[in-house]
Amino acid sequence: MLTRLLSGDTPRSGLLTVLLLIVLISLAFAPFLFPGTKSLETAARICIFIVLVASYDLLLGYTGIVSFAHTMFFGIGAYGTALALSATGPSYFSLVWGTVAGAVVAAVFALVIGLFSLRVKAIFFAMVTLAVASAFAVLVSQMSWLTGGEDGLNYRIPRELTPAFKLIDEKILDVRINGKLMAYYLVFFASAMLFLVMLRIVNSPFGRTLKAVRDNAFRAEAIGYRVVWYRTTATVLSAVMAALAGSLLAIWLRYTGPATTLSMEIMIDILLMVVIGGMGTLYGAVLGATLFILAQTYLQNLMGVAAEATSAVPFLSTLVAPERWLLWLGVLFILSVYFFPTGIVGRLRAGRG
Amino acid sequence: MSETSIKPRIEKVPFSEQVFQKLPVMLVPILAFVGLVAIGNPASWLTLTVAGLAMGMMIFIMASGLTVVFGLMDVINFGHGAFVAVGAFVGFTVLAWLAGWTASPSVMMNLAAVLIAILAAMLVTALLGLAFERVIVMPVYGEHLKQILVTMGGLIVAQQMIYVVWGPDELHLSRPEALQGSWVIGEAAIEKYRLVAVGIGLALFLAMRHILKNTKVGLLVRAGVENGEMVEALGYRIRRLFLIVFMTGSALAGLGGVMWGLYQETITAHMGSEIMVLVFIVVIIGGLGSVEGCFIGAMLVGLLANYTAFLAPKVALISTIALMVAILMWRPQGLYPVVKAK
Numbered sequence: 001m002l003t004r005l006l007s008g009d010t011p012r013s014g015l016l017t018v019l020l021l022i023v024l025i026s027l028a029f030a031p032f033l034f035p036g037t038k039s040l041e042t043a044a045r046i047c048i049f050i051v052l053v054a055s056y057d058l059l060l061g062y063t064g065i066v067s068f069a070h071t072m073f074f075g076i077g078a079y080g081t082a083l084a085l086s087a088t089g090p091s092y093f094s095l096v097w098g099t100v101a102g103a104v105v106a107a108v109f110a111l112v113i114g115l116f117s118l119r120v121k122a123i124f125f126a127m128v129t130l131a132v133a134s135a136f137a138v139l140v141s142q143m144s145w146l147t148g149g150e151d152g153l154n155y156r157i158p159r160e161l162t163p164a165f166k167l168i169d170e171k172i173l174d175v176r177i178n179g180k181l182m183a184y185y186l187v188f189f190a191s192a193m194l195f196l197v198m199l200r201i202v203n204s205p206f207g208r209t210l211k212a213v214r215d216n217a218f219r220a221e222a223i224g225y226r227v228v229w230y231r232t233t234a235t236v237l238s239a240v241m242a243a244l245a246g247s248l249l250a251i252w253l254r255y256t257g258p259a260t261t262l263s264m265e266i267m268i269d270i271l272l273m274v275v276i277g278g279m280g281t282l283y284g285a286v287l288g289a290t291l292f293i294l295a296q297t298y299l300q301n302l303m304g305v306a307a308e309a310t311s312a313v314p315f316l317s318t319l320v321a322p323e324r325w326l327l328w329l330g331v332l333f334i335l336s337v338y339f340f341p342t343g344i345v346g347r348l349r350a351g352r353g
Numbered sequence: 354m355s356e357t358s359i360k361p362r363i364e365k366v367p368f369s370e371q372v373f374q375k376l377p378v379m380l381v382p383i384l385a386f387v388g389l390v391a392i393g394n395p396a397s398w399l400t401l402t403v404a405g406l407a408m409g410m411m412i413f414i415m416a417s418g419l420t421v422v423f424g425l426m427d428v429i430n431f432g433h434g435a436f437v438a439v440g441a442f443v444g445f446t447v448l449a450w451l452a453g454w455t456a457s458p459s460v461m462m463n464l465a466a467v468l469i470a471i472l473a474a475m476l477v478t479a480l481l482g483l484a485f486e487r488v489i490v491m492p493v494y495g496e497h498l499k500q501i502l503v504t505m506g507g508l509i510v511a512q513q514m515i516y517v518v519w520g521p522d523e524l525h526l527s528r529p530e531a532l533q534g535s536w537v538i539g540e541a542a543i544e545k546y547r548l549v550a551v552g553i554g555l556a557l558f559l560a561m562r563h564i565l566k567n568t569k570v571g572l573l574v575r576a577g578v579e580n581g582e583m584v585e586a587l588g589y590r591i592r593r594l595f596l597i598v599f600m601t602g603s604a605l606a607g608l609g610g611v612m613w614g615l616y617q618e619t620i621t622a623h624m625g626s627e628i629m630v631l632v633f634i635v636v637i638i639g640g641l642g643s644v645e646g647c648f649i650g651a652m653l654v655g656l657l658a659n660y661t662a663f664l665a666p667k668v669a670l671i672s673t674i675a676l677m678v679a680i681l682m683w684r685p686q687g688l689y690p691v692v693k694a695k
Contacts (some may be wrong), residue, residue, distance in 0.1 A: 022493050066502075116678075117681075118682075122497040122498060122501070123423075123497050123500075123501065123641070124637065124641065126429075126431075127633040129678075130629075130630060130633060130635065131630055131637070131673075131674060131677065132674060134630045135671050135673075139671060141668065241476070245382070268509060271502065275502060319517055323521065324513055324516065326513055327509075327510060328508060330506050330509035331506075331510055333506040334489065334503055334510070335503050336508065337493075337499055337503050338503075341499075
């Protein structure tokens with residue numbers, strides 16, 4: 001049953017299983033295990049980014065396509081939901097149609113980009129997507145009549161998902177059962193479901209063909225697979241998943257703006273998460289996203305301590321200043337591309353012997 | 354000379370083929386003419402054209418290094434933007450040291466200060482390029498996916514190091530006295546600095562063409578682009594050639610950084626990655642690896658960006674992307690694709 005749920009792709013490593021279980025249990029019971037707003041925010045962010053990073057891994061790890069337009073699809077999903085909610089009021093109906101519309105638009109965009117440019121070299125595609133994504137980001141921040149420009153959109157969501165709504169009066173395990181909790185579980189279960197769907201996709205014959213295309217496109221073509229078709233389908237699927245992750249973010253934050261969805265920083269974050277977690281395995285996305293966001297949220301405090309401790313050494317203390325955490329992640333990133341090209345997960349699976 | 358000597362028979366390229374080859378060269382004047390018709394007012398057209406050419410030249414300087422590195426080494430450096438930013442910051446530091454020179458009314462002193470700043474920036478970015486090639490790029494030759502990832506990592510580290518060295522705030526880079534202000538010709542006002550930029554860019558383009566076409570190094574580079582293994586087999590050390598080209602490309606990025614910084618007058622650590630979008634568009638339009646294509650692409654982008662910014666500011670944002678799409682529909686490999694079997 002469990003194997004079926006995981007589509008036969010079991011972790012295949014004791015330590016990896018333990019780590020994944022820890023992540024799963026922590027996320028499933030986050031409101032009860034780690035009380036407080038900040039930790040709940042972090043947990044929801046992790047859930048959403050697991051989906052986003054896994055969807056990017058569908059492209060990068062499974063199909064070998066480097067795209068810099070992934071945040072564009074993330075943003076399309078988020079703006080779809082956000083626009084529907086702010087235009088037609090906080091009803092479930094607008095929430096659903098906004099999400100669907102966002103996913104459809106993302107799929108169409110991905111299809112167009114894919115058909116246009118997937119026939120060319122990896123480098124070419126990377127540059128084209130970078131250009132398109134940055135133009136899209138600029139466009140969104142300029143069309144303030146529609147998107148709120150740099151300020152983004154604030155909107156209301158159905159009342160049952162807001163902190164003002166109380167399901168029951170008593171507290172359970174010292175936690176108030178309110179709309180915020182419901183929203184968290186909506187995010188959690190939706191993310192889990194999307195993740196399982198992606199697991200299903202990559203372990204299907206289709207997913208195996210993608211790997212064949214990645215490893216040797218020429219040979220795959222020779223066997224009779226239409227490489228462009230597979231690449232384009234993978235792009236569209238990954239775009240739809242990214243758009244759905246964007247919708248979850250829009251519902252959770254009740255705010256959508258360029259900085260939270262479209263910025264280049266988020267694209268770089270996604271890249272780092274995929275590579276550090278492990279390309280070509282969706283479990284890598286889980287570990288990568290979890291570690292990265294924890295580091296983003298909590299490592300800075302730690303580095304603050306380190307900077308305190310080394311404040312006597314002038315240059316060193318600026319190197320370990322809390323704002324410089326990305327520097328160390330960048331170094332880690334380069335090292336992991338060289339020495340652990342399969343990331344944490346690949347390492348753990350190989351270590352099994 | 355005997356009458357029977359066999360003369361080589363040179364097949365004439367058909368006229369239509371010649372036109373097709375030359376057509377991209379005509380794009381720039383065509384665009385300029387369309388701009389003149391659309392704008393109507395010759396004075397503002399002149400101002401915009403000079404501004405567009407200046408912008409194009411600066412983008413060309415940054416893009417030329419990238420495209421030659423790609424042509425020869427089959428490496429695309431996503432960290433190229435970091436070299437641009439580092440160049441700008443080094444230029445800033447040098448100009449700040451030479452504040453006495455830049456403030457003085459003497460034109461020679463001003464130009465000397467700028468020249469020293471440019472040389473320093475090029476030196477630093479060349480050394481940075483050396484380190485980049487040896488440490489970051491060397492292990493991943495021939496693997497595009499890893500190249501993109503690793504150079505992206507290099508970009509992150511380099512940007513963060515700029516923050517460490519120069520602090521997180523944006524800096525103001527003021528032009529020397531002699532390069533401030535503008536000349537007025539008729540009704541058109543032309544900024545002095547823009548003319549200087551056009552001059553430097555044009556000189557660089559001609560110099561690059563000369564080196565690539567008429568010198569031995571250029572011959573080796575072009576031969577290396579066509580068939581690296583053969584050049585290696587003939588006894589030339591292509592690795593060293595790679596390194597020299599990579600360092601030159603980085604130095605050009607540094608030069609572009611100083612010039613772009615002086616043009617914008619503010620510099621930030623992520624200015625490099627912002628300008629890289631335009632640089633990539635230019636490189637794609639030109640056909641990866643081609644210097645001529647890159648030059649034409651840069652001019653087109655510069656002119657189009659300035660014309661549309663004047664005519665329809667909202668459209669300007671996506672005009673360069675539209676240009677790229679249009680060019681790729683016409684010639685899917687860019688204007689002058691470098692023929693390659695890789």
